[in-house]
Amino acid sequence: NxxxxxxxxxxxxxxxxxxxxxxxxxxxxxxxxxxxxxxxSDQFANEEVKSSYGYLSGYKSKPIVEQMKVLRELFPELGSVDEKLAEADLPSNAEGWFAIPRWEKIASTYGEAVQKVLDLIKQTRDDKFYNYREGKLGSQYLRQHAKTAKMFQIFGDEQKDHDILVVPAQFGLNHRGKSVRRAREVMNASEFGLGAFAIGIMILTHPERLQHYDDLWIDCAGDEYAPGAGGGFSRAPCFCFRGGRVRFGTLGIGRPGGYCGSASGFVPQS
Known part of the structure; x- marks a missing residue:
């Protein structure tokens, strides 16, 4: 060979x-x-720019036990989690293990689950939050990317007795400066973009991730967004920090920015 x-x-x-x-x-x-x-792949290779943005506010991934304390307060109705999974070695490029509830345990539709998480971000930040897509999170606007939905199905099947999944992930640094579709293109078979629900949960358990204008903003490559609700899913959600508050909006998937990076998860390979 x-x-x-x-x-x-x-x-x-x-x-x-x-x-x-x-x-x-x-x-x-x-x-x-x-x-x-x-x-x-070299597809969309011109949609990368240099970036020096990072985790200015000092974010580091927290132990699952600490994350669960937050989730238990915010979602007391949720059931168990297999904390022992976080004792395994992290996949390459992952920053830590994250506790992410099944969205189906939060609401009957994905968009409603995202809205509940956004409401909690607003609540826990004393209303210092703005949603540019208020009232426009229905299925005609927002959906999970097919690969992301498939990967969470794998996690769900492997952790079938638990309401809260343990997922290895990174919070955007690995793909800073790449457009959303370029980030998706360079992810290997076991890596997948995270969506607004998962990233919103991670912001709730790691509020220090977005505290400053110069913190790397977060693209939600695991979701697709159609601004006209007409089937043209040409955008993706994003979280940013500006004017002293977290903001939730969307950006074109072909638009790179040095201030943004796509968060992603990893399916551990046996």
Whole structure:
């Protein structure tokens, strides 16, 4: 195979071969990075800009136990979670394990579940919240991206006895500067965009993620939005911080911005 051929062509002596074996973990990580670089699609490659934005307000992922304290207060009707899942090794590129309820346990439709989460963000931030899409979150406007819906179905099947799912994720840094559709394009088979419901939950459990204008804003690549409610799902929701408050709106999926990054989840590979 190609790796064996590269090894043979390197013509390493015994000492250098031993050094390589001792650094096997580094070799593995380097090979994985190279594979990812060589297999990334070039579709929408011009929809990337340089970005220096990050987690200015000091966000770090919290233990599942701490997240659950918040969710229990906000959603006392919710059932169990398998906290032991968060003891496993994180998938590559994930920042932490996140507790995300099944949206079906919150409301009868996805849009209603998103609205409930937005209402709670407003409530927990003393009304310092603005929704540019107020009253326009029905199914004719908002829907989950097909890949995201499929991935959450996998999590739901694997954690079938629990109302709250444990999901490895990252909060936007990995895809900063990319348009939503470029971010979707470069995600591998096990990575998927998170939508407004999941990201809204993560903001509730990690309020420090959006506290400042220069915090990286969050694209919801796991959702699709049709501004005219006519079937043209050309936009995606986003969360930003401006004027001292969190704001919820939408952006075109082909519009890159250095101030934005798509949050994503990962299905752990066995």
């Amino acid at each position: 190609v790796f064996e051929a590269a090894y043979n062509d390197s013509k390493l002596d015994d000492d250098r071969a031993q050094k390589l074996n001792e650094r096997g973990d580094e070799l593995k990580k380097g090979a994985m990075k190279l594979i990812q670089e060589l297999t990334v």
